[in-house]
Amino acid sequence: MFRQLKARFGAPVAMAIAGILGIWLILMVTLPQLQMIDYSLRPSLLPAEIGGPKDGWTLINYVTLFNNDIHLSIFFKTLWSSVLVTSLTLLVSYPLAYYLAKTATPGQAALCLLLLIIPFWINEILRTFSWFILLAFRGPLNEILLTLGLIERPIRFLNGDTGVLVGMVYAYILFMVFPLYNAIESLDGNQIRAARDLGAGSLRTHWRIVIPHAKPGIATGCIMTFMLAAGSYAVPALLGSPGSRWFTQIIYNWFFEGGDWNQGAAYAFLLLILCIGFMALVMRLFKVGLADIAK
Amino acid sequence: MDSSVTLDRVVMRFGDFTAIEPTSLEIRSGEFFSFLGPSGCGKTTLLNIISGFLTPSEGDVRIGDASMRGVAVNHRPTAMIFQNLALFPLMSVYQNIEFGLEVRGVDRTTRRRKADELLDLVALGGSGDKPVSALSGGQKQRVAIARALAVEPRVLLLDEPLSALDLKLRQHMRNELKAIQRKTGITFIYITHDQGEALAMSDRVAVMSAGRIQQVADPETLYHRPKTPFVATFVGENNRLPGRVVECHAGLAVLEVPGLGRLTGRCESELSPGQPAALFVRPEHLSPSSAEEETEAPRLEVRIETVSFEGAWRMLEARLVATGDTLRILAGQGEGSALQPGQTASFGYAPDKAIVMADDGSPMLDAETGEIQEAATRPDRESPHVSSA
Numbered sequence: 001m002f003r004q005l006k007a008r009f010g011a012p013v014a015m016a017i018a019g020i021l022g023i024w025l026i027l028m029v030t031l032p033q034l035q036m037i038d039y040s041l042r043p044s045l046l047p048a049e050i051g052g053p054k055d056g057w058t059l060i061n062y063v064t065l066f067n068n069d070i071h072l073s074i075f076f077k078t079l080w081s082s083v084l085v086t087s088l089t090l091l092v093s094y095p096l097a098y099y100l101a102k103t104a105t106p107g108q109a110a111l112c113l114l115l116l117i118i119p120f121w122i123n124e125i126l127r128t129f130s131w132f133i134l135l136a137f138r139g140p141l142n143e144i145l146l147t148l149g150l151i152e153r154p155i156r157f158l159n160g161d162t163g164v165l166v167g168m169v170y171a172y173i174l175f176m177v178f179p180l181y182n183a184i185e186s187l188d189g190n191q192i193r194a195a196r197d198l199g200a201g202s203l204r205t206h207w208r209i210v211i212p213h214a215k216p217g218i219a220t221g222c223i224m225t226f227m228l229a230a231g232s233y234a235v236p237a238l239l240g241s242p243g244s245r246w247f248t249q250i251i252y253n254w255f256f257e258g259g260d261w262n263q264g265a266a267y268a269f270l271l272l273i274l275c276i277g278f279m280a281l282v283m284r285l286f287k288v289g290l291a292d293i294a295k
Numbered sequence: 296m297d298s299s300v301t302l303d304r305v306v307m308r309f310g311d312f313t314a315i316e317p318t319s320l321e322i323r324s325g326e327f328f329s330f331l332g333p334s335g336c337g338k339t340t341l342l343n344i345i346s347g348f349l350t351p352s353e354g355d356v357r358i359g360d361a362s363m364r365g366v367a368v369n370h371r372p373t374a375m376i377f378q379n380l381a382l383f384p385l386m387s388v389y390q391n392i393e394f395g396l397e398v399r400g401v402d403r404t405t406r407r408r409k410a411d412e413l414l415d416l417v418a419l420g421g422s423g424d425k426p427v428s429a430l431s432g433g434q435k436q437r438v439a440i441a442r443a444l445a446v447e448p449r450v451l452l453l454d455e456p457l458s459a460l461d462l463k464l465r466q467h468m469r470n471e472l473k474a475i476q477r478k479t480g481i482t483f484i485y486i487t488h489d490q491g492e493a494l495a496m497s498d499r500v501a502v503m504s505a506g507r508i509q510q511v512a513d514p515e516t517l518y519h520r521p522k523t524p525f526v527a528t529f530v531g532e533n534n535r536l537p538g539r540v541v542e543c544h545a546g547l548a549v550l551e552v553p554g555l556g557r558l559t560g561r562c563e564s565e566l567s568p569g570q571p572a573a574l575f576v577r578p579e580h581l582s583p584s585s586a587e588e589e590t591e592a593p594r595l596e597v598r599i600e601t602v603s604f605e606g607a608w609r610m611l612e613a614r615l616v617a618t619g620d621t622l623r624i625l626a627g628q629g630e631g632s633a634l635q636p637g638q639t640a641s642f643g644y645a646p647d648k649a650i651v652m653a654d655d656g657s658p659m660l661d662a663e664t665g666e667i668q669e670a671a672t673r674p675d676r677e678s679p680h681v682s683s684a
Contacts, residue, residue, distance in 0.1 A: 190381035191381050194377060194383075195394070196368045197369070198394055199446060
């Protein structure tokens with residue numbers, strides 16, 4: 001890349017660009033991360049003791065999680081719920097993406113995409129608050145269900161996982177729809193027609209033709225949605241508290257309420273390892289490489 | 296089994312646009328039938344109606360005795376070969392061919408045996424495990440044929456499947472398709488804009504233009520006895536000389552052509568004197584005539600413009616001295632070699648080789664540009680519906 005820049009702009013400009021990029025990556029991305037790793041590997045000490053005999057590298061902060069049943073259960077619950085959010089988002093997004101890519105007229109597709117995107121011009125916290133209102137105990141959703149006679153008394157959506165699931169599926173749907181849409185859109189319509197012509201029903205056509213073609217898009221969407229869900233803070237805090245706690249809230253508490261950055265950093269890295277593990281698993285399951293996903 | 300296809304007053308409209316005018320037609324069981332026409336004439340629409348991808352606005356399609364009304368694509372006894380073949384790129388050759396059988400719940404061993412038989416039929420034996428991407432254009436073609444035949448269709452629909460191949464391979468595949476059709480006895484319905492393909496392979500051809508079937512006939516009849524000016528100009532090359540009918544009896548018509556005088560040709564239908572009509576004479580039916588010959592024979596004075604050497608023959612592009620209209624002449628090896636651009640020469644034709652047809656207002660192929668001209672835009676004829684508007 002440097003050679004291309006040099007050929008195009010000359011050596012001084014190329015070196016300036018490469019230099020700025022390098023400083024940015026090292027100072028603002030790599031070093032803080034290394035600092036956090038360092039934090040996570042040292043015990044939490046009083047300022048006076050730092051650099052003293054007690055200061056040294058240890059895994060104690062990582063072990064804490066496995067000795068704390070509540071934190072551990074929240075860790076696995078975050079994993080499990082994020083998988084659930086990812087699956088639900090995929091389930092909702094696939095028909096939508098297929099409709100946008102293959103069935104809708106250009107006008108319908110444009111309108112539909114606009115309706116999907118407009119709410120995302122609003123800040124995530126505000127959008128989550130609007131769900132807070134919709135799902136409230138005396139909110140419009142309960143009112144409608146009561147009026148229709150579908151329920152006899154209002155449901156408490158907000159004290160537990162329901163609100164969190166609904167809020168997250170909504171918050172991250174675009175990150176699933178767009179990779180899926182791009183993948184399905186590139187499928188030749190004649191492939192679908194050929195499968196139908198050879199006698200395949202629509203379920204089999206999706207299973208054998210559309211989904212295998214869309215695999216890289218599905219993998220990308222799932223990885224993005226999972227990462228965002230596992231790392232989400234606002235949605236569980238607003239829509240789930242106190243019945244549904246997320247691991248991110250515990251990390252937050254270690255940093256800003258417990259004041260124990262070392263412990264917080266260790267927890268944060270455990271979450272990162274979880275996400276990387278999930279990503280590797282999805283890539284293996286879908287038999288796609290990083291290059292496919294980057295497309 | 297009766298594999299005939301009947302179109303019963305089929306009409307197709309898209310909004311205000313009528314893609315298929317009312318069309319009735321019977322394609323015989325076991326026939327190699329082609330729809331020939333320029334792009335946009337509605338031939339692909341018709342194919343999609345037969346396969347079930349489109350539901351006609353009116354009318355019905357029958358295969359054998361069974362009406363196809365309400366029968367979905369995946370339940371019709373047809374199989375289609377797509378223009379771009381639409382092989383499944385993520386599957387192997389075997390998987391492609393076995394797809395239709397797998398859908399029908401055929402067990403693995405039977406599937407594989409059937410696929411091997413079909414691969415032998417299309418001369419691709421032993422390539423079953425290859426990925427589709429490893430095949431050449433012609434091999435992909437064969438896999439597409441095998442995949443369609445695997446579901447044992449009664450009717451095979453082919454949507455210009457040879458158009459992507461180069462010339463030599465195309466000619467080879469023509470023979471092969473014809474041979475496969477004979478071997479299997481399946482009704483083949485072939486869509487093409489290439490008249491050479493249609494004439495070479497088909498038992499019968501329907502020539503289409505602007506959503507209407509112009510003529511249905513075997514290739515020889517189509518070429519020698521076209522029914523409409525469109526067929527005369529679209530199938531093979533033809534020179535068109537417009538004029539007015541002077542008289543017509545005993546199968547011969549005399550036409551007054553401005554600048555050229557009276558020309559004679561065959562007429563198949565009744566023509567009344569004074570009616571606008573045109574004389575059609577093919578390039579190969581024009582031959583040099585010398586001044587000493589009998590004067591009754593029609594003679595056309597031309598100035599040669601270009602001579603293109605095409606191997607076995609030469610195609611001369613010439614202009615009529617009297618009118619400036621283009622005339623195309625096919626000259627054999629001997630006679631053509633003497634003619635040079637810029638030279639004037641005189642050509643004649645046997646009157647029984649030329650056809651006089653009334654100008655029916657249908658679009659036709661412009662010999663100079665190779666484009667389809669709507670009747671209303673042709674300079675030599677005042678269209679009645681335009682002048683009244």
